[in-house]
Amino acid sequence: xxxxxxxxxxxxxxxxxxxxxxxxxxxxxxxxxxxxxxNEINAEIKAEGEGLVKAALSQEVIEQGREVKPKFIPxxxxxxxxxxxxxxxxxxxxxxxxxxxxNEKAEESKPKRNHFQFLHTCPFTKFLHHPTQNDxxxxxxxVIVVLVLxxxxxxxxxxxxxxxPAERPLRLGRYMTTLSSCGPVEGILDEGVYxxxxxxxxxxxxxxxxxxxxxPLNNISLCWNGTLQTHKPGPLCMQFKENERTIxxxxxxxxxxxxxxxxxxxxxxxxxxxxxxxxxxxxISPAQPSALYARTKEVVFVRPNFRLGPFGFLALxxxxxxxxxxxxxxxxxxxxLVALRWVKLxxxxxxxxxxxxxxxxxxxxxxLAAALTTVSKAQKLYSRAFLSSGxxxxxxxxxxxxxxxxxxxxxNSKCNDAACLRRMxxxxxxxxxxASWLGSDVGSLPKTxxxxxxxxxxxxxxxxxxxxxxxxxxxxxxxxxxxxAFKPMVFGTTxxxxxxxxxxxxxxxxxxxxxxxxxNDSVIGDKNLTxxxxxxxxxxxxxxxxxxxxxxxLCPLVSLARLRLGAALYVVTRAGAGAAGAGLAAxxxxxxxxxxxxxxEVVEQRRFMAAMQQLFYYFxxxxxxxxxxxxxxxxxxxxxxxxxxPLCDLLIREDIVPRYAHVD
Numbered sequence: 001x002x003x004x005x006x007x008x009x010x011x012x013x014x015x016x017x018x019x020x021x022x023x024x025x026x027x028x029x030x031x032x033x034x035x036x037x038x039n040e041i042n043a044e045i046k047a048e049g050e051g052l053v054k055a056a057l058s059q060e061v062i063e064q065g066r067e068v069k070p071k072f073i074p075x076x077x078x079x080x081x082x083x084x085x086x087x088x089x090x091x092x093x094x095x096x097x098x099x100x101x102x103n104e105k106a107e108e109s110k111p112k113r114n115h116f117q118f119l120h121t122c123p124f125t126k127f128l129h130h131p132t133q134n135d136x137x138x139x140x141x142x143v144i145v146v147l148v149l150x151x152x153x154x155x156x157x158x159x160x161x162x163x164x165p166a167e168r169p170l171r172l173g174r175y176m177t178t179l180s181s182c183g184p185v186e187g188i189l190d191e192g193v194y195x196x197x198x199x200x201x202x203x204x205x206x207x208x209x210x211x212x213x214x215x216p217l218n219n220i221s222l223c224w225n226g227t228l229q230t231h232k233p234g235p236l237c238m239q240f241k242e243n244e245r246t247i248x249x250x251x252x253x254x255x256x257x258x259x260x261x262x263x264x265x266x267x268x269x270x271x272x273x274x275x276x277x278x279x280x281x282x283x284i285s286p287a288q289p290s291a292l293y294a295r296t297k298e299v300v301f302v303r304p305n306f307r308l309g310p311f312g313f314l315a316l317x318x319x320x321x322x323x324x325x326x327x328x329x330x331x332x333x334x335x336x337l338v339a340l341r342w343v344k345l346x347x348x349x350x351x352x353x354x355x356x357x358x359x360x361x362x363x364x365x366x367x368l369a370a371a372l373t374t375v376s377k378a379q380k381l382y383s384r385a386f387l388s389s390g391x392x393x394x395x396x397x398x399x400x401x402x403x404x405x406x407x408x409x410x411x412n413s414k415c416n417d418a419a420c421l422r423r424m425x426x427x428x429x430x431x432x433x434x435a436s437w438l439g440s441d442v443g444s445l446p447k448t449x450x451x452x453x454x455x456x457x458x459x460x461x462x463x464x465x466x467x468x469x470x471x472x473x474x475x476x477x478x479x480x481x482x483x484x485a486f487k488p489m490v491f492g493t494t495x496x497x498x499x500x501x502x503x504x505x506x507x508x509x510x511x512x513x514x515x516x517x518x519x520n521d522s523v524i525g526d527k528n529l530t531x532x533x534x535x536x537x538x539x540x541x542x543x544x545x546x547x548x549x550x551x552x553x554l555c556p557l558v559s560l561a562r563l564r565l566g567a568a569l570y571v572v573t574r575a576g577a578g579a580a581g582a583g584l585a586a587x588x589x590x591x592x593x594x595x596x597x598x599x600x601e602v603v604e605q606r607r608f609m610a611a612m613q614q615l616f617y618y619f620x621x622x623x624x625x626x627x628x629x630x631x632x633x634x635x636x637x638x639x640x641x642x643x644x645x646p647l648c649d650l651l652i653r654e655d656i657v658p659r660y661a662h663v664d
Contacts, residue, residue: 167262167263167264168263168264170189171186173189174188174189174190175187175188175189175231176188176189176194176263177227178196178263178349178350179346179349180199180346180349181217181342181345181346182200182217182222182223182224183223183224183225183226183227183228184226184227184228185199185227185228185229185230186227186228186229186230186231187230187231187258188231190291191291191292191295192261192291192295193259193260193261193291193294193295194258194259194260194261194262194263194350195257195258195259195289195291196230196257196258196259196260196350197230197231197232197233197234197255197257198230198232198233198234198255198256198257199228199230199255199256199257199258200217200254200255201216201217201254201255201256201304201338201339201342202214202215202216202217202254202335202338202339202342203215203216203217203222203254204252204254205251205252205254205307205311205331206251206252207422208422210251210311210421210422211311211314211319211328211331211418211421211422212323212331213331213334213461214254214331214334214335214337214338215338216338216341216342233257234253234255234305235249235250235253236248236249236250236253236284236305237249237250237251237253237254237305237306237307237308237311237312238250238251238253238307238308238309238311238426238430239277239281239282239283239308239309240281240282240283240309240430240433240438241282241283241284242278242282242283242284244438245438247427247430247431248282249282250426251311251426253305253307254304254305254306254307254335254338254339255304255305256302256303256304256305256339256342257289257301257302257303258289258300258301258302258347258350259289259290259291259294259300259301260294260300260301260350260351260352261294261295261298261299261300261351262351263349263350263351264351265348265351267351268348268351268352268353268356269298269299269300269351269352269353270299270300270352270353270356270357270358270620270621271299271300271301271302271343271347271352271353271354271356271357271358272299272300272301272302272358272360272620273302273303273304273339273340273343273357273358273359273360273382274287274288274289274301274302274303274360274362274365275287275304275306275336275359275360275361275362275365275366275368275369276288276303276361276362276363276364276365276591277308277363277364277365277368278363278364278440279363279364279438279439279440279664280308280309280312280313280332280364280367280368280455280456280664281308281309281433281437281438281455282308282309283364285362285363285365286362286588286591286592286595286597287303287360287362287365287591287595288303288595288597289301289302289303289595290595290596290597292596293594293595293596293613297613297617297620299617299620300347300350300351300352302339302343302347302352304335304336304339305335306332306335306336306339306368307331307332307335308332309430309433309455310409310429310430310432310433311331311332311426311429312331312332312335312455313329313330313331313332313455313456313457314328314329314331314406314409315328315329315330315399315402315403315406315457315459316328316403316406316409316410316421317403318410318415318416318417318418318421319418319421320399321418322418325460327399327459327460327461328399328459329399329402329455329456329457329459330456330457330459330461330462330463332368333368333371333372333375333456333462333463334462336368336369336372337372337375337377337378337381337462340357340372340378340381340382341381343357343381344357344380344381355383356383356620356623357381357382357383357384358382358383358384358385358386358619358620359372359373359382359384359385359386359387360386360388360591360594360616361385361386361387361388361390362388362389362390362588362591363388363389363390363442363587364390364391364664365390366387366388366389366390366391367390367391367394367456367664368456369385369387369390370385370387370390370391370392370394370467371394371395371456371462371463371467372385373385373467373470373471373487373489374463374464374465374467374470374471375462375463377462379487382487383487383488383623384487384488384489384490384619384620384623385487385488385489385490386489386490386492386616386619386620387489387490387491387492388492388493388590388591389442389492389493389494389497389553389587389590390491391556391661391662391663391664392467392468392556392557392559392560392658392661393556393658393659393661393663394454394456394467394663394664395454395456395457395458395463395466396452396454396663397454397457397458398457398458399457399458399459399460402454402457405453408434408436409432409433409434412431412432412433412434413428413429413432436451436453437453437455440662440664441552441662441663442497442498442552442553442587442662443498443499443500443502443503443548443552444498444503444548445518445519445521445522445523445524445547445548445551446522446523446551446552446656446660447521447522447523448523448526450660452663453663454663454664455663455664456664468560488619488623488624489567490567490568490569490570490619490625491557491560491561491567491568491569491570492557492569492570492571492572492590492635493549493553493554493557493571493572493587493590494549494571494572494575494585494586494587494589494590495546495549495554495571495572495573495574495585496542496545496546496549496584496585496586496587497549497552497553497554497585497586497587498545498546498547498548498549498552498553498587499545499549499584499586499587503545503548504541510540510541510544512539512540515539515540515541515543515544516530516539518544519533519544519547523656523660524547524551524656527654527656529650529654529656532650533547533647533650536646536647536650537647542583542584545584546647547647550645550647550648550651550657551651551656551657551660551661552660552661552662553587553661553662554571554645554648555645555647555648555651555652555657555658556657556658556661557569558632558645558648558652558657559648559652559657559658560658561630561632567630568625568627568628568630568631568633569631569632569633570590570615570632570633570634570635570639571632571633571634571635571642571645572585572589572590572608572612572635572636573585573634573635573636574604574608574636574637575589575593575598575605575608575636589608590612590635593608593609593612593613594612594613594616594617596609596613604637607637607638608635608636608637611635611636611637611638611639612635614626614639615627615633615635615639626639627639627641628641632644632645
């Protein structure tokens with residue numbers, strides 16, 4: 001305690017009244033009593049140990065080498081600054097008292113500094129002291145402005161962090177709803193993927209719209225109210241089943257199926273559009289979406305229905321006259337074009353990437369997909385094409401040249417105008433198709449001067465020139481760098497695409513004589529080439545099938561890839577045990593391997609599936625092949641370079657290929 005504090009306390013002692021002295025005396029007595037009790041407790045605490053902390057707990061203070069026990073200080077005796085402010089018995093010197101008094105006067109004479117003086121000039125402080133009505137109004141406006149700005153900032157922050165959910169929620173644990181350009185659609189969770197069946201993508205082609213080009217659903221009156229349930233598969237388009245007279249399907253059929261592993265926007269997956277048909281007259285294709293490979297390969301499958309047979313490709317003069325400029329035919333091709341536009345606009349709502357669309361065409365579907373690659377309106381709707389066992393010689397005739405060949409249909413229908421054709425029942429339209437228009441020549445050796453019916457024609461709207469010419473132009477533009485119209489394409493087929501159970505069952509036991517008889521009755525025998533071809537194939541059923549496949553499919557594709565386009569071509573040579581246990585690579589083997597429906601019972605078959613899937617899905621994800629972009633590849637248990645096909649060289653040199661290639 002300083003001398004100044006002691007002097008102050010003595011001065012105050014002299015000025016105290018008798019009452020205050022009496023109160024302090026009583027407090028002192030209480031303090032002494034309490035202090036006596038505390039001393040006893042402190043003595044016990046001190047006995048337990050030594051040190052400054054324990055000494056402090058016992059209230060002992062060391063000052064100038066002696067112990068001083070502070071006394072109890074009543075509340076009324078506390079005065080700042082300082083803690084022990086009780087009077088001391090020690091007298092003060094007069095000089096110290098005078099010095100302290102002078103210091104107190106000097107402190108009082110100094111102006112007091114206010115460290116928060118700037119707040120007195122703040123308008124808000126003035127308002128608090130002397131508020132006016134105008135100030136109140138200004139304050140209210142200011143508060144409103146601040147709140148609005150705060151709301152905007154919060155909205156910007158929330159909006160920047162918000163977005164579509166990573167995965168849309170399920171209804172009842174199994175129903176998934178997403179958007180389309182015509183309204184919400186609800187699919188179903190099945191096999192670990194989301195399936196949306198029979199989503200309409202075009203105006204129903206019935207009534208007056210029969211035999212017209214497809215029209216997109218671009219009018220709200222054509223759409224549905226509420227949410228469209230797409231839980232079950234819908235009907236196929238009307239067609240001939242397996243090229244026989246059995247009719248299946250419905251005329252109102254322009255829908256598509258989507259199978260996707262997720263419905264989200266933050267991780268878009270490549271899209272595979274499946275285009276399949278045995279022939280352009282019909283036939284159920286194995287090109288169906290795979291739930292397993294949608295999930296494991298992370299792709300979105302889309303399978304559009306499109307018109308087949310007369311509803312899809314009938315070209316007649318009485319139909320052409322109803323349009324300007326005059327045209328008819330290729331309605332099924334227009335369906336696929338509208339379906340691709342739907343994919344471009346909507347597939348992002350199904351987890352797909354509209355800028356990564358692969359056309360997977362098989363057989364007649366590959367023929368149509370190849371035709372789409374020549375249509376200028378389709379160039380921005382797909383990214384690449386993978387074509388299996390398609391035709392390379394379509395279309396063979398211009399529209400006007402096809403009219404006389406189609407007169408037989410007019411006679412069977414007994415109609416002389418388009419209105420009559422549109423009033424016919426769908427079944428009557430199908431039965432008016434001549435028998436010669438049906439069937440496929442893919443599984444037989446050609447006859448000299450054989451007649452072929454081509455469903456596709458150069459209609460002047462969609463198909464304006466031969467595919468060879470279109471591809472040559474695209475190849476030239478790619479090489480010169482003038483355009484980027486050329487899209488990556490891969491062609492392929494199987495070495496035994498001519499195999500069918502119908503051909504095999506012609507003889508219970510195929511002998512060398514049976515095989516030689518079939519070859520001699522064909523154009524090969526007419527050209528005296530039987531002996532030459534037997535230098536490359538043997539006189540067995542597998543040898544016959546290999547020859548048929550070479551004439552109809554394989555060698556025409558080789559001529560296209562080698563001479564015209566410079567594109568890559570794969571040939572499936574063996575697919576494990578294969579058909580009938582003979583190790584044949586049938587026409588569907590490559591597609592079934594890609595979609596996981598191939599019968600893989602042995603190791604060789606599983607290795608073939610893995611090789612085929614590596615080839616295709618690498619192409620889907622990267623836009624190119626893991627192997628060289630051009631040249632021939634052999635797909636067996638591995639993908640290997642194919643350095644030559646001597647049989648194809650012979651058939652091309654003798655003008656059998658591509659002249660007798662299959663049409664569709």
